[in-house]
Amino acid sequence: xxxxxxxxxxxxxxxxxxxxxxxxxxxxxxxxxxxxxxxxxxxxxxxxxxxxxxxxxxxxxxxxxxxxxxxxxxxxxxxxxxxxxxxxxxxxxxxxxxxxxxxxxxxxxxxxxxxxx
Amino acid sequence: xxxxxxxxxxxxxxxxxxxxxxxxxxxxxxxxxxxxxxxxxxxxxxxxxxxxxxxxxxxxxxxxxxxxxxxxxxxxxxxxxxxxxxxxxxxxxxxxxxxxxxxxxxxxxx
Numbered sequence: 427x428x429x430x431x432x433x434x435x436x437x438x439x440x441x442x443x444x445x446x447x448x449x450x451x452x453x454x455x456x457x458x459x460x461x462x463x464x465x466x467x468x469x470x471x472x473x474x475x476x477x478x479x480x481x482x483x484x485x486x487x488x489x490x491x492x493x494x495x496x497x498x499x500x501x502x503x504x505x506x507x508x509x510x511x512x513x514x515x516x517x518x519x520x521x522x523x524x525x526x527x528x529x530x531x532x533x534x535x536x537x538x539x540x541x542x543x
Numbered sequence: 544x545x546x547x548x549x550x551x552x553x554x555x556x557x558x559x560x561x562x563x564x565x566x567x568x569x570x571x572x573x574x575x576x577x578x579x580x581x582x583x584x585x586x587x588x589x590x591x592x593x594x595x596x597x598x599x600x601x602x603x604x605x606x607x608x609x610x611x612x613x614x615x616x617x618x619x620x621x622x623x624x625x626x627x628x629x630x631x632x633x634x635x636x637x638x639x640x641x642x643x644x645x646x647x648x649x650x651x652x653x
Contacts, residue, residue, distance in 0.1 A: 458639050469631065469645040470587070519586045523639040532577070532641060537586040 429453060430522050432535035439510055440543055446506045447538045449476075449520030455500035456522035460532075461493075464517040476503040476520075510542045545570040547634050549644035558653050562619040566632030566644055569613070575635035576608055578617045580628045581646065587631055591617060622651045 433448045449459055457478045462470040474495055475483040482495035494506040503522075507514055519537040523530045546569040556562045564578070575594055579587035591606040593599045593615065599606045605618040615634075619626055632644040 460640070470643045472640065472642075475640065517584075521641075530575075530639065531589060531592060532635075532639065533589065534579075534586040539584075 429524065429533045430520065430535040432520055432538050434538060435536060436539045436541075438541045438543065441511050442509055444506055444508045445510055445540060446504055447518055447520075447540075449503045449505070449522070449535050451501045451522045451524075451533075454522075454524050456503075456524075457500060459497065459503040459520055459522045461495065461503075461505050462519045462521065464519060464537075470519065473505075476505075478503075507540065510540070512542045515540055515542045545573075545634075545636075545642050547632055547642050547644040549630075549632050549647045551645055552648040553650045554647055555650045555652060556622050558622060558624060558651055560622050560651075562622045562626065562649055562651070564617040564619075564630050564632075564647050564649065566615045566617075566634075567613055568615070568632075568634045568642075570634065570636065570642075571610075571613065572636055573610075573613075573634045574637055576606070576615045577633040577635070577641065578604075578606060578615075579631040579633060579643075580626075581631055582628045590630070619649075622649075624651045624653055627651050 431450045459476040461473045476497040478497040484490045497503045520535045523532045578590045581587045593606040593608045603620045607616045629646040631646045633641040
């Protein structure tokens with residue numbers, strides 16, 4: 427079964443509005459979560475690393491004031507796309523590493539498809 | 544700049560054949576290697592992980608890692624039409640961060 431959930435799965439909004447996407451680890455704690463963006467026919471591009479209890483780490487070229495990340499608890503990270511524009515329309519996917527006895531496995535949420543009109 | 548490279552394909556194989564997917568990476572410090580399968584419009588699904596040189600088998604899937612050549616591959620035996628998807632190679636270092644390749648689109652035809 428799913429170990430990472432995302433909500434909403436699909437959202438359509440008007441240009442200029444803000445959209446919040448939630449990412450939850452369902453049966454494990456995640457001090458770190460990752461946010462990716464994927465445009466059609468392209469690979470996943472890491473946007474930022476969400477850190478529980480501290481500021482997110484953004485990848486080069488990602489505007490931290492536009493993509494607000496809050497890691498409020500050990501099972502929840504949120505990504506808010508502020509003042510969304512049509513070029514922000516994309517597939518947003520979060521992931522969380524699940525700690526194993528010797529190795530870690532990163533699980534992905536089902537993704538959120540954002541369409542900005 | 545850490546890079547992971549894959550042939551974008553499409554790789555077309557007949558049903559029942561072996562599909563071979565390849566990936567190279569630039570960072571010699573990479574420690575973990577993953578293959579994800581992604582169906583159109585869906586998020587990636589973990590297929591295999593491999594951490595040491597050699598082969599690792601799981602059902603119809605075999606991952607092969609050669610750190611000296613900075614090369615990792617995925618073999619799919621007895622390919623089925625349901626295996627048609629984009630296969631993403633991902634490489635990690637000593638953090639949890641993964642770098643993804645652009646993916647190889649596999650088409651298995653009946």
